[in-house]
Amino acid sequence: MSQKPKLWTKDFIILSSTNFFIFLTFYLLMVTLTAYTIDQFHTSPSQAGLAASIFVLGAVLVRPIAGKTINRIGQKKMLIISLALFMIACMLYFFTNSLAFLFLNRIIHGMAFGIATTATATIAAGIIPAERRGEGTGYFSMSMNIAMAIGPFIGLMITQYLSYTFVFVATIIFSIAGLLATVFIRIPSMEFTEEITKKGMKWSDFFEKRAVPISISVALIGFVYSSVLSFLTSYAQEIHLVSAASFFFVMFAIFLLVSRPFTGQWFDKYGENRIIYPSILLFAIGLLILSQAHIGAMLLIAGAIIGVGYGTYQSSTQAIVAKEAPSHRIGLATSTYFLFTDLGIGVGPFLLGFVIPYIGFRGLYVTMSIAAFACIIVYYFVHGKKTSNRTGKPLHAENF
Template sequence: MNQKPTLWTKDFIMISVANFLLFVSFYMLMVTLAIYSIEQFQASQSMAGLASSIFVLGAVIVRPIAGKMIETVGRKRLLVFGTALFFVIMLLYFPVNSLGLLLLIRFVHGFAFGIGSTATGTIAVEVIPPVRRGEGMGYFATSMNLAMAIGPFLGLIISNYFVDSMIFVATTIFSIVALVASFLMNVPEKEKVTQDQPVKKGFRLSDYFEKTTFPIAIFVAICGFAYSSILSFMTAYATEINLVDAASFFFVMYAVFLVLSRPITGRMFDLKGENSVMYPSIFLFGVGLIVLSQVQLGIMLLIAGAIIGIGFGTLQSSAQTIAVNRAPNHRVGLATSTFFVFYDFGIGIGPFLLGFILPLTGFRGLYLGMAAIAFIAIAIYYFAHGKKSTERNRHQVKDISETMSS
């Protein structure tokens, strides 16, 4: 009887831990830096949003470069460099005394995050046994999904009950552990290009981006833009409506219901196709934003967190699967990089632009507007991928019917 190769090896655990801690730190800072900027430097809403999101813009810029460099520099070297830089820049938050300096540090910190997270995603594919790659990548993706919930939760708890600098203390500790995990793993490296193989020169967009990913990536950038309103302004919104304690558990509900729904949505995706998951998920995301905009009681805030967890959490991971499935096998890495460039851009530009809108709409109006964007995204998904998926499934059913009747 053949045994399955081991999935939970030391290297797989180390890369998952490093990835989780990088993303936890990212989300902790994302939800707290806006209000920190307002309290410490009297920043406007738009500048506070920029302090939160400029980190992501730095990551967007560096991701394609890191994706192209990783084969020549080496996976482990790039990961160690990224996590080491992430740690060093974390130390620079402590002496910051001006908004301009904070913006600069956040931007460079985004470079470190982009390098580190690009390396973790690439390494994960290599340390997972090929026959268990689907299962392994599912668990690896869960480390990001959990970080998306646990990071904001920890950030809000620390900002509510401790001095502001404790956010930086916690994320510094996480970056140290991520760096140690990077050193401890053994990473298989691919052979470098031999001299008899042709070397293509000059700049080509296809060296950095996968074109088949663009439609679904544009869709997820728009959804990420809407979701960024929650990441950056939840603390301020909860303070305004006197639900700070309940807001701390918003992201816990997000995580719990996302994890509980994952086996069901994953099975639906495989058996009935991506549209059976994507359309309900986008709709639930919009419904959750409407509930969030009308919150009066703590229980309503938690219900909104549960609905948005199922909706946005599922559509984000499902869209990533679509991006990978559409790309040629030898360009799966570029497809992943392209997907996250667009996703990061949506998350990153959102708080800055929404900061200009917020004074005109208020928080409730802002979240209603984001709900409208979510519902419009249903049509965007239809044209980006849903229509093609329906036609492809129709042809498959027709072919099966013809085969059975012949």
């Protein structure tokens, strides 16, 4: 029996840590910036929401360019430059004296975030052994999932017991930690083909077509998940379960951590379909339980199930993108994937905000549960039917 190639190398651990600090900053600001904007500039809730979500616009604008240029500039160099800009944007929050400047800085911060996360995911795809793609991508994505739980928790604790100044101090500390860690990463050199070095303005120069089908499915799932990110707090206030809601993402992270060693290995052993179909199903069931929550325990159970479902789906689809793209176009594939993710999560709160007054929060999560079930059909047509359940390889004539 051949020994598996090593996954937990120094570079993989450092890169995962850097990714963790990036997303920790992102989620910490997402849960605090709306309230900060209202208190500091006396804005309406819609303007405050725009201050939070305009960050995603910056990331969307820059991802295609980042995917196109990352190999030309150099993966490590691009990561360091983006993290330096990320840190500067964190510092600029101290000098924000108008709403217009806040919007501008949020866009700049979003651009730095888009470049940095494209770079970390691209580098991870290159250093994870091909034989352990699903497992490795799952563990790498876990750095983001943990940040998803810790970031909001830290943000809420700071705003409850300290002041917004300490929120920005924390983001600076996290961004510096990510930047310093990156200096010690060693990235394997890659062969520069003519396709990498040539200049062009074609669609294929900014997007990887192999990543588009599965990314469509990811955008729809992200749209559904945005209902949890954006409206869980308001829903919890309405049903008087605010205390339980503060631990929703903690349960999300704990159960995702427990399941991750198994789901990643099963992805590599049995193929993506046997992991993704159950993960979407769990996500839908979790949303349905969330819609019917009347006690804290139900809210926490929903958090656990959604964590396993959404978290497993997210890491599995990212592994598919890395697996299907040629090595020299992994950067483009990664940027394409995250672009669709950003669009789904970014557009979701804006559109769903229009329907909440008519159907309420419980109706929202019932609707989102139905939409999640429908995503099983979408996944089947965009990717699942082209893939063997057992091997995860495309279905060719010789498989029959």
